[in-house]
Amino acid sequence: MIHQNRPLKRYHSRRRSALRDRQFVTAVPYLWLILFFLIPFLLVFKISLSESVLAVPPYLPIFEWVPEGFLNIHLNIGNYLRLFLDPFYASGLMTSLIIAFVATLVCLVVGYTIAYSITRIPQQWRFIFLLLIILPFWTSFLVRVYAWMGILSKDGLLNQLLLSLGLIQEPKQFLYNNFSVIVGIVYCYLPFMILPIYSVLEKIDEVYLEAAYDLGCSPWGAFWRVTFPLSLPGVLSGVALVFIPALGEFVIPELLGAPDNLMIGRIIWIEFFNNRDWPIAATVAVVMLLMFIVPIMVLQRRQLRKQG
Amino acid sequence: MRRLSSFNITGLILGYAFLYIPILTVVVLSFNDSMLVTTWTRFTTRWYTSLLENEGLIDSVFASLKIATLTATLAVILGTFAAVAMVRFGAFKGRMLFSGMISAPLIMPDIMTGLAMLMMFVATEQLIGWPSHRGLMTITIAHITLATAYVYLIIQARLADFDRSVEEAAQDLGARPTKVFLVITLPMIAPSLISGWLLAFALSLDDLVIASFLSGPGATTLPMLIFSSIRLGVSPEINALASIIVFIISLGVLVAGLATWRRQREK
Numbered sequence: 001m002i003h004q005n006r007p008l009k010r011y012h013s014r015r016r017s018a019l020r021d022r023q024f025v026t027a028v029p030y031l032w033l034i035l036f037f038l039i040p041f042l043l044v045f046k047i048s049l050s051e052s053v054l055a056v057p058p059y060l061p062i063f064e065w066v067p068e069g070f071l072n073i074h075l076n077i078g079n080y081l082r083l084f085l086d087p088f089y090a091s092g093l094m095t096s097l098i099i100a101f102v103a104t105l106v107c108l109v110v111g112y113t114i115a116y117s118i119t120r121i122p123q124q125w126r127f128i129f130l131l132l133i134i135l136p137f138w139t140s141f142l143v144r145v146y147a148w149m150g151i152l153s154k155d156g157l158l159n160q161l162l163l164s165l166g167l168i169q170e171p172k173q174f175l176y177n178n179f180s181v182i183v184g185i186v187y188c189y190l191p192f193m194i195l196p197i198y199s200v201l202e203k204i205d206e207v208y209l210e211a212a213y214d215l216g217c218s219p220w221g222a223f224w225r226v227t228f229p230l231s232l233p234g235v236l237s238g239v240a241l242v243f244i245p246a247l248g249e250f251v252i253p254e255l256l257g258a259p260d261n262l263m264i265g266r267i268i269w270i271e272f273f274n275n276r277d278w279p280i281a282a283t284v285a286v287v288m289l290l291m292f293i294v295p296i297m298v299l300q301r302r303q304l305r306k307q308g
Numbered sequence: 309m310r311r312l313s314s315f316n317i318t319g320l321i322l323g324y325a326f327l328y329i330p331i332l333t334v335v336v337l338s339f340n341d342s343m344l345v346t347t348w349t350r351f352t353t354r355w356y357t358s359l360l361e362n363e364g365l366i367d368s369v370f371a372s373l374k375i376a377t378l379t380a381t382l383a384v385i386l387g388t389f390a391a392v393a394m395v396r397f398g399a400f401k402g403r404m405l406f407s408g409m410i411s412a413p414l415i416m417p418d419i420m421t422g423l424a425m426l427m428m429f430v431a432t433e434q435l436i437g438w439p440s441h442r443g444l445m446t447i448t449i450a451h452i453t454l455a456t457a458y459v460y461l462i463i464q465a466r467l468a469d470f471d472r473s474v475e476e477a478a479q480d481l482g483a484r485p486t487k488v489f490l491v492i493t494l495p496m497i498a499p500s501l502i503s504g505w506l507l508a509f510a511l512s513l514d515d516l517v518i519a520s521f522l523s524g525p526g527a528t529t530l531p532m533l534i535f536s537s538i539r540l541g542v543s544p545e546i547n548a549l550a551s552i553i554v555f556i557i558s559l560g561v562l563v564a565g566l567a568t569w570r571r572q573r574e575k
Contacts, residue, residue, distance in 0.1 A: 018485045022397055029390040029456065030402070033409040036453045040424035043431055057430045114323040117316035127572065129320075131565040136327050138510050138561050142534050143550040147330035150337065150542045157333055187330065240415060248417020250517055255538065265419045272423065272521075282427065285420050293416065297408070 041289070048282035051076045058276050079283040089267065089284065096263040099178055099253075100246040103185035107242045108235065110186065111193030115234075116227075118194075119201045130198070137191040144188055145255050152180050152256070176258045184252040189245065193238040200234030201227070233303055240300050244293055264288055331554055338547035355548035365533060365549070372513055372530040375444055379451040380508035384501055386452065387459025387508075392489070394460075395467040413457040422521030425450040429522070442524035450518045455508035462507065466500040499568070506564065510557065 051060040051074065062074055083089045118129050136144065151157045152174035159171040174180060204227060212222040250265035257263070262270075264284060271281040341352040359365060390410050393400070413421060429446050432438055439446055474496070478488045494501075516531035523532065538546055 014484055021486045022393075025389045026393040026397065026400060026406075029386045029393065029410070030406055032386055032456070033406070033453070036425065036428070036449055037409050037413065040421075040428035043427045044420075044424045047427055057434070110323065110326070113319040117312070117319045117323075120312045120316045121320075124573070127565075127569045131561070131569075132324060133327070134565075135558060135561050136331065138507075138557050139331065140531070140534075140550070140553050140557070141514050142516060142531055142538065143334065143553055144331065146534075146538050146542070146546065146550060147334045149538065150333060150547075151330060153542065187326070190327065244415045245417050248419050250417075250419045251535070265417060268419050268423060278427070281423060285423055288417075289420065293420075297412065297415065301408075 044282045044285050047279055048079055048286045049075050049077065050279050051078070052277045052279045057278065059279050076279075079279050080287075082280065083283050083287060088262075092262040092264055092267045095178075095261065096247050096265075099181055099185070099263060100243050100249075103182045103189070103246050104239055104243045106182065106186045107190055107193040108239065111190055111238060112197055112231075112235070114190075115194045115198040115201055118198055130195075133191050133194050141188060141251065145184055145252055148180065148184050148187065148256060149175065152183070175256060176261075178257070178261065180256040181253050181261060181263075184256045185242075185246045185249060188252065189242040192241040192245075196237040196241065197231060197234040200231045204230050236303055237300060240296050244296060247292060248288065334547050335551045335554060338544065338551040340544065340547075343544065355544045356552070358545060359548055359552075362545075364528070365530075368528045368530045368533040371444060371527060375448050375451060375519075375529065376509045376512040378448050379455050379512040380505045382452045383455035383459045383508040384505045386456045387504055388463050388501065390456065390460045391463040391467050395464055410460050411457055413454045414461070418454075418515065418517035421450065421454060422518040425453070425518070426521040442522055443527035446522040446524075447519045447527065447529065448512075450522050451512040451515060454515070454518065455511050458507050458511060459504035462504045463497065463500050466497050470497070503564070506560070 046062060047059055050062050052058060053060050060074060060076075062076075114133070118126055118133075121129055149156075153159075154171050154173045154175070156174070158174055159168070162168045163171065208226050208230070209222055212226045213219075217225060247263075248265045248268075249263060250269050253261050253263045253266050254269075257266075268281045268284050271277045271284065338355055339351050339353065340348050341354070342349040390406075394403070394407060394410070425446070426442075429439055429442060433440070470493070475488050475492050478492050479485070483491065514531060515529075516535050519529045519532055520535075523529065534546065534549065537543065
């Protein structure tokens with residue numbers, strides 16, 4: 001009896017230790033994310049409901065125990081009202097939306113062309129071309145934005161080129177406007193558009209295209225009826241990866257944009273650092289999160305699940 | 309058959325020109341002797357030597373390297389744990405929330421991550437007195453959260469198309485799951501761990517916005533230093549510094565990339 005039980009016992013003790021290891025492996029990143037991702041965002045929500053004061057930290061507590069043993073709750077929706085009533089924030093939101101939309105569209109057209117062309121390169125060379133797409137992404141973000149300051153400024157390289165070609169008579173300021181912000185966003189986020197589109201395009205079976213040609217489709221027709229619909233999942237994740245960060249971009253409008261270009265990212269920064277109005281900065285963040293980021297993330301997840 | 313059309317070739321040339329010309333202009337101008345950035349006078353390396361005398365710069369480089377090393381190491385551990393949990397453990401309680409949280413930092417604008425993390429640190433400081441001050445540690449914690457998302461993506465992809473027959477063989481021969489993972493799986497996914505580490509390192513080294521929210525007096529990272537000086541405009545010294553960064557990173561990426569390429573071709 002005892003002899004027979006031993007392997008079974010060992011099996012159970014093994015199972016227990018394996019289970020313990022599994023719990024440990026799951027719990028460590030889980031706790032980390034709850035502590036350092038979920039709770040911070042819940043706090044942003046909480047602070048968006050509190051009142052701004054001149055103190056450290058610069059907001060009033062929402063929950064307060066009064067000496068008689070009651071819990072006092074000061075909820076303040078004034079920040080949200082201000083956000084919707086003050087045109088300053090609405091125009092900031094519009095600016096961000098328009099700039100992010102145009103930049104994403106340009107990224108999509110340019111990125112799709114490049115991704116599509118890479119799939120036409122012989123297999124053994126593609127890796128090099130992909131590496132060259134990824135390389136600028138590893139290079140410092142600030143350096144990439146900075147490079148455009150040197151190109152677009154009034155005494156910059158673009159002006160010199162145009163002057164020497166005789167296309168313009170006197171230097172023009174290409175910097176500090178919405179155009180330069182869009183150029184900067186397209187430049188910095190292009191790899192995020194190319195890579196997901198490429199990885200979908202690469203997997204499309206040639207058979208579908210051949211079938212389309214056999215049925216009399218023109219190359220252009222085959223592209224719009226076969227290739228493009230099949231590449232939609234890549235297009236969607238590329239769009240999400242460019243649009244959302246572009247919407248909240250701070251560095252690019254700060255360095256390349258006009259001083260009065262107030263995209264949401266800059267509004268949050270200014271309210272937080274210059275005005276020390278933490279509650280309104282938190283409110284802007286919450287509104288942006290609920291209006292754009294959460295819906296796009298949900299949409300993307302649904303798309304991913306559809307693919308299995 | 310797939311062929312390169314003239315449209316494809318034009319697209320590729322223009323695309324790569326767009327990606328590379330701006331960076332190359334910075335590198336070329338860093339060797340320009342003139343203070344005026346855009347008029348070429350003659351070749352010089354004096355901007356590089358003057359960088360070495362800048363003590364604030366050297367300090368910020370070391371601060372950034374410290375943060376990036378710690379970030380990359382911890383992010384690889386957390387990212388691997390998370391990937392194993394998601395790919396291997398099947399259903400568990402709260403899996404939905406977990407998968408949402410792990411990939412959310414990927415598209416969350418930096419400014420919001422920075423703001424949220426700072427508000428949390430301020431709240432915990434009030435509640436339990438930790439952290440006593442903001443600086444390298446608070447920046448590192450925030451960077452780990454961001455970098456873990458990227459590392460997770462890399463390792464999760466590797467584990468998802470992992471051939472499990474070797475693992476099963478080891479298990480049949482009596483190795484415990486943990487041992488199988490350490491002795492068989494880990495060495496097999498090592499290249500992904502390395503690229504995850506490098507990516508996390510590069511991300512941390514590159515971050516300006518999150519670090520600006522979470523740094524305190526005396527803690528200046530390299531991007532914070534660069535940002536405060538390029539706000540004032542283009543300067544040849546910054547060109548030199550930018551060129552050094554571009555050079556080191558390109559060298560690293562190209563060496564790592566070409567090594568992978570050769571390995572793939574041998575197969």
